[in-house]
Amino acid sequence: MQVIVLGGGLMGSATAFFLARRGVRVRLIERGHIGAGATVASFGNIRRTGRALEQLPLAQRSLDLWSRAEELLGRDVEFRATGHLRLIFDEASRADMLRFSEAARPSGLELEHLEPSEIRRRFPGLGPSAIGASYSPRDGSANPRLIGPAFADAAACAGADITAQAGVPKLTKTEAGFEVTTAQGTFGADVLVNCAGAWGAEIARHFGEPVPLAAHGPQMGVTEPLPHRILPVVGIWSQDSGAYLRQVERGNVVFGGGVPRVPVPETGFAQYDPSGLAVQLAKLVQLCPALADVAILRQWSGCEGYLSDMLPVMGASGSTPGLFHAFGFCGHGFQLGPGVGDTMAELITTGTGTTPITAMSIERFAA
Structure with a gap:
């Protein structure tokens, strides 16, 4: 299996890392600098309090990974469980x-x-x-400036290819899977993962799945x-x-x-x-x-994507086999990032997941 992850923020870099740890050939493609979008503009809050109840199992999974961040990534990303x-x-x-x-x-x-x-x-x-x-x-904070590059570097150490400064990609569905044309070259994959943040809606629309997303800045x-x-x-x-x-x-x-x-x-x-x-x-x-x-x-x-129901889009595409989404985290995604990456890697490699994300499916907007 060859996977391309679009978007080098926390969601995309974490997804690439956990895929690479599972032995998957993965390429992370970022239009600009790794971790320089909504991730770096984040407050850095790692909280479960006040979160949508549908997200709490994912938040619990993510908190367990935050507590192991230095071990997993080989560097201190300033996660502190200060409460x-x-x-x-x-x-x-x-x-x-x-x-x-x-x-x-x-x-x-x-x-x-x-x-x-x-x-x-x-x-x-x-x-x-x-x-x-x-x-x-058990909650706390971490440094938004460090976390995206840390996950991307750890993904590279695990075997992932990192392509930054790629510009706006051109996406094509092929018989073999997907073709992504960028300023750094053209790449093919069996699976495409849309972690493009506020631009994720454009990619979903390209594949016939429009969603009601608006971009706002904290x-x-x-x-x-x-x-x-x-x-x-x-x-x-x-x-x-x-x-x-x-x-x-x-x-x-x-x-x-x-x-x-x-x-x-x-x-x-x-x-x-x-x-x-x-x-x-x-x-x-x-x-x-x-x-x-x-x-x-x-x-x-910073530019953040907000869905009309304040829940993200996460899971398999409802229109295109081999396409997966994880975008639109409505300003609440920083805490979820490691859990999103781990959950997406599990879903892509096994076809199922141990953490419930049905409420976040893009198919809720299909009607």
Whole structure:
């Protein structure tokens, strides 16, 4: 079997890695630089809290792989299980947390429910006006700048071919399988895996499977370095756009959320919209008042694909034998990445999978 994986972000590079580990001949093709798309623009959050229930088995599989990342990849990608603290500031959000906590328990996610006194004792300085919180100690974060190249390099060490700077590929279905023409040459394969992120919908449409995907850009930023005091990833249970933050080991605080995502034009270049910064920062200060007087060093965005039902497309094509999809992760894909790669490799090589992904099938849009 020869497999071509389109897209060199976290999903594609992880899929190539796990295929190569299974002894499959695989080529990873990326139109630009490996890991330089939505992956590098990510917040780096590794959370199961608040995730769609249909994704929790995949998230559990992925978390187990994150915990082995250094062993699997041969380098530190800064995965730290520092915990995920999600603060509550109103009763409607507390009710949301309790409902989610009960529904998620059968999937293996056990949330601690914290009262204000417990928040102050365990996480001083965070959410002083919070009326409660949930805490997931096994979750955490990793470095988005490191993970894509790490998976691609490990895939290459396992025998995969890596083709970057390939430009926009031309795809052809042949009697033997697929032909992919790029700026770096033409390649053939029995199997084609669509991990092209926000551009995944174009590939699906090319093979007769249109999906309702829109490209949007998250609003991200980072502060000056500060003394390291914030250990967990911090978020909000909120009825609107909840903000989130984490402090990296070098001291900078990375933040996002709190404002709507910005539509991305057809060029694919996402823009940061400074008009929402004041609202965003007010929500960050609600999470951590000590951030009120710090300097913002940089702001950015990235091109992410969002499906109409906020679930990704993942699994076999409904129209084209040998075609598989894993795209459109709706801004929630970073945590899922290793699990997506492992699950796709299992599905492609065995024809089945041990992790349920039926709810994410592209055939849900066929009607």
